Amino acid sequence: MTYCCGILVKDGLVMIADTRTNAGLDNVSTFRKLHIFNQPGDRIMAIASAGNLAISQSVLSTLSEGLENPETGEIETLLNAPTMFQAAKRIGRAIRHVSSTEGKALQAEDISFDVSFLFGGQIAGAKMRLFMIYPAGNFIECTVDTPYLQIGEHKYGKPVLDRAMHYDVELYEALKTGLISMDSTMRSNIGVGLPIDVLVVRADVCDADLNHRIEAGEPYFHDLRSRWSAALRAAHQNIPRPPYKQD
């Protein structure tokens, strides 16, 4: 299982991904799911992946090697994409390429072509953007009305985002909310776990403001988890008992 979320606010972009992978419950490993493509000052792009690890790794390798554009002959990668929209389309094409080469063999083994990506970043001179790319290679873009996107085990961590996240939230407040969302997910699904990779990018800088891995036992994240738990307990206790029946 996996949980990744991307948050796009006025001040910039936050991307958070866990690192736990599992093939059944008896084969649990740690793999990085947040991948950063950076040419400081020119562009920064990040991809977070969920789904079948063999597929997502193949898509990333395909993007790194580049796919030839049949019309222009150009070898297209993320780093030479002219815009974020074109870059998102290249991820979609890479997914379709992997699907065309691997899909049938997977289907024969009853393995669905399950993969999805968050793709965020900025190319100098254009605006910062965040996309969610589906297994069919199509995608949606994050907008100011709902300034976040999620892939993987998204339900447990969605309520806190729905309540607290809006486009004007300060960048590191957005990171904090994303970490609470990750905590909620980790508590309810053991398939999502530490370490957690975090990327924070300030708008119009085209470089990472923070590229950090939160390991187990890190004091801040440990404190966040304890405070959130204690506050939820207190919130719960402070609500009066239902008055429907007095006894």
Place this chain on the structure above:
Amino acid sequence: MTYCCGILVKDGLVMIADTRTNAGLDNVSTFRKLHIFNQPGDRIMAIASAGNLAISQSVLSTLSEGLENPETGEIETLLNAPTMFQAAKRIGRAIRHVSSTEGKALQAEDISFDVSFLFGGQIAGAKMRLFMIYPAGNFIECTVDTPYLQIGEHKYGKPVLDRAMHYDVELYEALKTGLISMDSTMRSNIGVGLPIDVLVVRADVCDADLNHRIEAGEPYFHDLRSRWSAALRAAHQNIPRPPYKQD
């Protein structure tokens, strides 16, 4: 969509069910999903249903009319079941009966046989029990380690149950926690909605302590929702910002 939860604590049983049904997003209705079978002092049983409404209603009607036991010739219903375990098995048999008569026609229309039930209650002289019954007619029973079961849209409302619910929680505190769980679900899935039906049964009474419908705008539930929201906002604000980067 649907959300129902059943909570079995030391003092008794709480069952909570929403009432929203939908066939697509353009056909939303209100149907009671919590059904109570009561012979005060002798037995009280409650069934909450999720899944395909035609199937769950057929199962309930089959149980009400009774199914003939091929070995004894007896017409078996919930009200003449000797034990809660036997009653749960009768629900399972009713599901299998409906599956055998309806399943093939549904399958031909590509409609899965999707139905599940919570079944809780007590027969005088025996202990109070709570079961979750699957589409195959098999079932699990709630135990003291995890004193709740859920059907339908269970993920959004699970974290608060995981954090706050244990076997020694007072009965109306358990109801309160169940209502917070319902609130969390309603906020994140518009397929789950008011009114909410609530049943509270005190252990060894074999009658409803509370059989109540919470309508939209009811002051206590409205207050619970506001307090929970405000407390979550405050909890969120009281957590310090991540220290990873000072700016």
